[in-house]
Amino acid sequence: MNVDPYSALTRRLFSEPQHRAPLAGEPAAGVSVYMDTQGVQLRLSATATDGVLDTLTFRVCGCPHLIAACEWLCRSLEGKPVAGLSDVKPAAIMQTLAIPVAKTGRILVLEDAAAALGAQLSATPPA
Amino acid sequence: MNVDPYSALTRRLFSEPQHRAPLAGEPAAGVSVYMDTQGVQLRLSATATDGVLDTLTFRVCGCPHLIAACEWLCRSLEGKPVAGLSDVKPAAIMQTLAIPVAKTGRILVLEDAAAALGAQLSATPPA
Amino acid sequence: MSADWIYLDYAATTPVDPRVAETMQRHLGADGLFANPSALHLAGRASAAAIQSAAESLAQLVNCDPGRLLWTSGATESNNLAIQGVARSRAHQGKHLVTMPTEHKAVTDVYRALEKDGFEVTWLKPSPGGVLDPASLEAALRSDTQLVSIMYVNNETGAVQDIETLGGLCREHGVAFHVDAAQAIGKLKFDITALEVDLVSMSAHKLYGPKGVGALYVRKRDGLNPDPLLFGGAQQGRLRPGTLPVHLIAGFGHAASLARELMLDDFTHVKALCDRLWRGIQSVPGLLRNGDEASCYPGILNVSVDGLEGESLLLALEPLCVSTGSACNSQSQEPSGVLRAMGVPDSLAESAIRFSFGRTTSEAEVETAAVIYRAAVSKLKDLLPEAPE
Amino acid sequence: MSADWIYLDYAATTPVDPRVAETMQRHLGADGLFANPSALHLAGRASAAAIQSAAESLAQLVNCDPGRLLWTSGATESNNLAIQGVARSRAHQGKHLVTMPTEHKAVTDVYRALEKDGFEVTWLKPSPGGVLDPASLEAALRSDTQLVSIMYVNNETGAVQDIETLGGLCREHGVAFHVDAAQAIGKLKFDITALEVDLVSMSAHKLYGPKGVGALYVRKRDGLNPDPLLFGGAQQGRLRPGTLPVHLIAGFGHAASLARELMLDDFTHVKALCDRLWRGIQSVPGLLRNGDEASCYPGILNVSVDGLEGESLLLALEPLCVSTGSACNSQSQEPSGVLRAMGVPDSLAESAIRFSFGRTTSEAEVETAAVIYRAAVSKLKDLLPEAPE
Ligand SMILES: Cc1ncc(COP(=O)(O)O)c(C=O)c1O
Numbered sequence A, B: 001m002n003v004d005p006y007s008a009l010t011r012r013l014f015s016e017p018q019h020r021a022p023l024a025g026e027p028a029a030g031v032s033v034y035m036d037t038q039g040v041q042l043r044l045s046a047t048a049t050d051g052v053l054d055t056l057t058f059r060v061c062g063c064p065h066l067i068a069a070c071e072w073l074c075r076s077l078e079g080k081p082v083a084g085l086s087d088v089k090p091a092a093i094m095q096t097l098a099i100p101v102a103k104t105g106r107i108l109v110l111e112d113a114a115a116a117l118g119a120q121l122s123a124t125p126p127a
Numbered sequence C, D: 001m002s003a004d005w006i007y008l009d010y011a012a013t014t015p016v017d018p019r020v021a022e023t024m025q026r027h028l029g030a031d032g033l034f035a036n037p038s039a040l041h042l043a044g045r046a047s048a049a050a051i052q053s054a055a056e057s058l059a060q061l062v063n064c065d066p067g068r069l070l071w072t073s074g075a076t077e078s079n080n081l082a083i084q085g086v087a088r089s090r091a092h093q094g095k096h097l098v099t100m101p102t103e104h105k106a107v108t109d110v111y112r113a114l115e116k117d118g119f120e121v122t123w124l125k126p127s128p129g130g131v132l133d134p135a136s137l138e139a140a141l142r143s144d145t146q147l148v149s150i151m152y153v154n155n156e157t158g159a160v161q162d163i164e165t166l167g168g169l170c171r172e173h174g175v176a177f178h179v180d181a182a183q184a185i186g187k188l189k190f191d192i193t194a195l196e197v198d199l200v201s202m203s204a205h206k207l208y209g210p211k212g213v214g215a216l217y218v219r220k221r222d223g224l225n226p227d228p229l230l231f232g233g234a235q236q237g238r239l240r241p242g243t244l245p246v247h248l249i250a251g252f253g254h255a256a257s258l259a260r261e262l263m264l265d266d267f268t269h270v271k272a273l274c275d276r277l278w279r280g281i282q283s284v285p286g287l288l289r290n291g292d293e294a295s296c297y298p299g300i301l302n303v304s305v306d307g308l309e310g311e312s313l314l315l316a317l318e319p320l321c322v323s324t325g326s327a328c329n330s331q332s333q334e335p336s337g338v339l340r341a342m343g344v345p346d347s348l349a350e351s352a353i354r355f356s357f358g359r360t361t362s363e364a365e366v367e368t369a370a371v372i373y374r375a376a377v378s379k380l381k382d383l384l385p386e387a388p389e
């Protein structure tokens, strides 16, 4: 029986987010998307070389599950092909982090942001 | 604060009734009245000499307050003039024994029985 | 205090088992699990876990899904929620209801209130032993019948109803079936999954748990969505709001576990006590046993003597703590409606005394009770007048 | 367990005072006063005496006639009984009711249910500080107004209403006045005899008594005869049946005596804690205090920081046990209706944290809370995105 609404992994990712993006004012390389929907404000930023993500970072105002999901996505995709951004599986994230279904909408925002970022990176001429 | 529905006097009279009348079948002197009303069955019996009560006894099926009231009345009137039977004060009995007002009806039965017995004794030619 | 009296009123309420009291104690103080289980914080979640574990213990006792148990303040509230809740929520489909006059007042008074509100109630009479013939239930069910309430064990006589057959009939006719099992849970086997019951009322203080907490089981079933009685927040699916009393629920859970473990021993114990008391008093002239021995739970022994007045008998029985009818009737001072409905004449119902036994009753107490009962009856009989010929 | 967290959620529920727990213990076991107080026997009468003495203790705390106190399962039930009971019993005279959106859900949800049932409710808005201007109550009262509910101390902000003036207005207009005093009893002076209040809801678990018991005061007055919510026997004048939970009521009584004795000390203590916490966090950029300091009970400190998300803030605050709005709101996850009604924008209401203090809170705990709060806010702010220009 577990009445903790957060899984151990969610707690760990929430308490030590290592992929905080630089603020808009701070010097930053790469591209970035911003979304403000479903009560969530989210910015995803990335740099890529030869179709591979060098950095993937986020800033977010949202619930612990969303913060953990952002951190998890960044950890998963860094060093992987840019194409991964267009292939985010909300169901898989929710299962891995034990995110309640009521929060699906917020995870879909993350999926959308990642896809938009992937599209931008693909449209950007190689450095 | 007293949540005991019975006063100490009521309890004492109830537990040691000394004025039980002989049963109808038992040999008895004197006169007697019987009442069956208000859920109460009551028989009062008396013997008198020269207008003075020699014995006053009862039998009853009723609540503890009524039993105590019967015993109290017998103790009070024995050795006193017959006229006392016609002068029973329900309010005084109820106050002395701390009988709740809800039980007034039953004490009025006792008053009636006493009065009827008094009338019978007065009508009876002196022994 | 028990030096001052002999307590034989377990059907009114039981003492809390010392093991249960200890569990409760752990959910009270600043160093315990006292927080509001609705709170999201650590302390709140620890309380929520305690509640969940209590639900599982109770669910194991009655074999049901713990998620279908609602916590209430007692069986009175459970009965009200079940009956008012289902009757009102289904009123658009029909307003016919069925119950018995031998139910506890926490059922009959609810049905009477609904009668005043325009519902029609069929009151089924039991056999003289107190048991309902399933054929009379079947005859009463109509196409507009919405709800039937029949208790499992009667609180005055111990009469046990055939819930399995009655539930089957209700299910066949698509009628919701409510069982007030306050006197049965933890004493007789009760398997909610196996039985066709839709709503079950329970109370902790009849099984060595604390007063002030009960439960209502509500089966997950189409059309079974009782209207709430209380409004005030999202707790318990909005069906019963209010801060959950963690220590009471934890105590109820522990009492349920103990009952599951001790049910057979408890039963054997009260059966022996009941037999012993009956042997000790059965020779009293004019004594009558209310309720069929064969169909009664032996934790209760209800007896009458013709022509004695109940209140005087009760006082003459001191220091025995026993009941005239049910404790709830004690304030109204009229002969028990249960016995009347069983056909017991008023002159007998008047003097009915309910002895009830439990886990902590001793044989010596029961022996003493027999002696005191015989003496009290004989004392009052000695005072009775005979009607003149 | 308190080693695992720092409990600052006394407005949700308090731990039971150890002296109260001991009293409760004496009313549980076979050697204690556990019997059903409705029973006529010796054990029952001893329980009845315990209940009577508890009523006297509570009556002394709030200065009322103990005979006018009804025992309930908590303030949720007291509110429901007062509001549903009076509204329905007077419906033939008029169906207009008045309350505020800043009331506890155990009041607002009842009024909403009555709205669905055909009653008309006027919802009065408070000032930005949370306090009701008596002039707006006066303007709302009509010839068909039957009932007004205004709480004494708000459970989210601590805002204190001017019950004396509001009660006077209701009395002038012949309208019944109900006060939910769950957060006030035992903390602020409350004199029922001096005030013009007709119905007062109370709960033991806000004043170091047990959860699962409350009370409703009902003034003896023509036209004030609430309809019961529960049916089932003659207890409590038929207004609230069910076996009275002796240990809970005895505990409530003892908690009331202690509160009477300790009220001033408790107040001074929480005031000092509140000031200290405020000093420790007031420099946090963008911090806003919800509720006017001057008109709030200092056992509660409610603060917001613009733009932070509440659930994340709560998690970042662990091991502090604090509340976002009221505990009852925690399950619904939407910004507090109380703060909204006070005009606090959603972006601020979202991050509202209620700290609440009590008899057992230490200065060290409050110092630690300040440190943790500052760190949590700064951590989450660091994660916030800026909207692109
Ligand atoms: C059969 C039955 N139903 C309901 C109740 C009421 O239970 P509670 O006291 O928990 O409200 C009782 C006992 O009082 C009972 O015996």
Ligand SMILES: Cc1ncc(COP(=O)(O)O)c(C=O)c1O
Pocket (backbone or CB within 6 Å): C241, C242, C243, D011, D012, D073, D074, D075, D076, D077, D104, D106, D151, D153, D154, D155, D180, D181, D182, D183, D202, D203, D204, D205, D213, D214
């Ligand atoms: C103001 C107010 N009213 C009512 C309640 C409900 O009280 P209870 O939990 O006793 O039902 C609470 C607390 O939860 C409260 O703070």
